[in-house]
Amino acid sequence: MKLKTMLIGLAAAAVISTPAMAVGGLKDAYKDAFVIGAALNSGEIMGNNKLADAIVAKHFNSISPENDLKWENIQPGPERYNFTVPDAYVALGEKNHFYTVGHVLVWHSQTPSWVFEGKNGGPATKEELLARLKDHIFTVVGRYKGKIKSWDVVNEVVGDDGKMRQSPWYKIGGEELFVKAFQWAHEADPAAELTYNDYNIENPNKRAEALAFVKRMKAAGAPITQVGIQGHYTLDVPDLKLLDDTISDFAKLGVKIAITELDIDVLPRPNLGATADVAVHLAEDPKLNPYVHGLPEAVQQKLAERYATVFAICLKHKDVITRVTLWGVTDADTWHNGWPIPNRTAHSLLFDRAGNAKPAVDAIIAVAQH
Numbered sequence: 001m002k003l004k005t006m007l008i009g010l011a012a013a014a015v016i017s018t019p020a021m022a023v024g025g026l027k028d029a030y031k032d033a034f035v036i037g038a039a040l041n042s043g044e045i046m047g048n049n050k051l052a053d054a055i056v057a058k059h060f061n062s063i064s065p066e067n068d069l070k071w072e073n074i075q076p077g078p079e080r081y082n083f084t085v086p087d088a089y090v091a092l093g094e095k096n097h098f099y100t101v102g103h104v105l106v107w108h109s110q111t112p113s114w115v116f117e118g119k120n121g122g123p124a125t126k127e128e129l130l131a132r133l134k135d136h137i138f139t140v141v142g143r144y145k146g147k148i149k150s151w152d153v154v155n156e157v158v159g160d161d162g163k164m165r166q167s168p169w170y171k172i173g174g175e176e177l178f179v180k181a182f183q184w185a186h187e188a189d190p191a192a193e194l195t196y197n198d199y200n201i202e203n204p205n206k207r208a209e210a211l212a213f214v215k216r217m218k219a220a221g222a223p224i225t226q227v228g229i230q231g232h233y234t235l236d237v238p239d240l241k242l243l244d245d246t247i248s249d250f251a252k253l254g255v256k257i258a259i260t261e262l263d264i265d266v267l268p269r270p271n272l273g274a275t276a277d278v279a280v281h282l283a284e285d286p287k288l289n290p291y292v293h294g295l296p297e298a299v300q301q302k303l304a305e306r307y308a309t310v311f312a313i314c315l316k317h318k319d320v321i322t323r324v325t326l327w328g329v330t331d332a333d334t335w336h337n338g339w340p341i342p343n344r345t346a347h348s349l350l351f352d353r354a355g356n357a358k359p360a361v362d363a364i365i366a367v368a369q370h
């Protein structure tokens, strides 16, 4: 049987045979395969969301910080670090024995402009930028040594055109800057998993450059150990056969693979496909916000099937997959409520706004039990 037919069959069977399955949580069902994570926002980290707390306790054994360890939050001004929420995040992980993830060290977005500005006006020199990055990595990675188990070192360096993204990091520092970022992170915490994380690398064009990037990093001596496939999907894009191929392709390079930011947008998205480019913004239109009062049953089932297929593919590759992380806990907090169109009612995650598990949860658990 063709892989695609087999996976769809498995996912559909999981959806149909769900009711009695949900004993324990997602993390229990997948305990022999990989850890299951959720990204937490500041409120969840600080203990202000009891609904999310209960869901995380039951279903997840790994956490990622949705925004609080990004440069603009953790070092908003030169050598002015803000550790209040990051410390609480790491303490939460330690207390609950979660596999705690660090996100993110080098990214073109959510990095304040001063980082790229020279002391004497104009853009920073390569030396200035490298010095700032080195200080940032040793300070942040060093502070959480042994506690943060996996760092997203380099994020989204390949553009949707399949070429290296012309970010200030790349334009000023060249590829050497990314190599050094991995080396410094390794020096600061030799035991940490070090990840290159990107979206849409299932797309063959973008994947080709992402694979070439990993090869170049390794050849240049970067201690990269893992590739993060973000997994920002819609109900139709991408064809999940591409996910299966992408995992196989990266595994051949000798790196581990994590699905780092999984969510499945069910809302209409004109002409965008599966991008996660935060720079994209479209205008509000009530026709593009169809599920304000809840998700119709047929869409709910389609969502469950698609989630089940993603997990069936990951299970097939469990020897190389370390983690599958959902990019949020409940639909109340998914970034899709505001992107690519503001003020919408999104339904991308596994738990609805009231904290109820969707049929997708039982479907995913059933995949592990087959």
Ligand code: 9MR
Residues within 6 Å of the ligand: 066, 067, 109, 110, 230, 261, 276, 278, 335
């Ligand atoms: O989910 C994050 C959202 O709250 C922020 O507003 C946004 C700003 O850039 O970043 C979102 O997370 C992104 C992640 O850090 C990197 N990959 C794409 C994610 C979705 O945009």
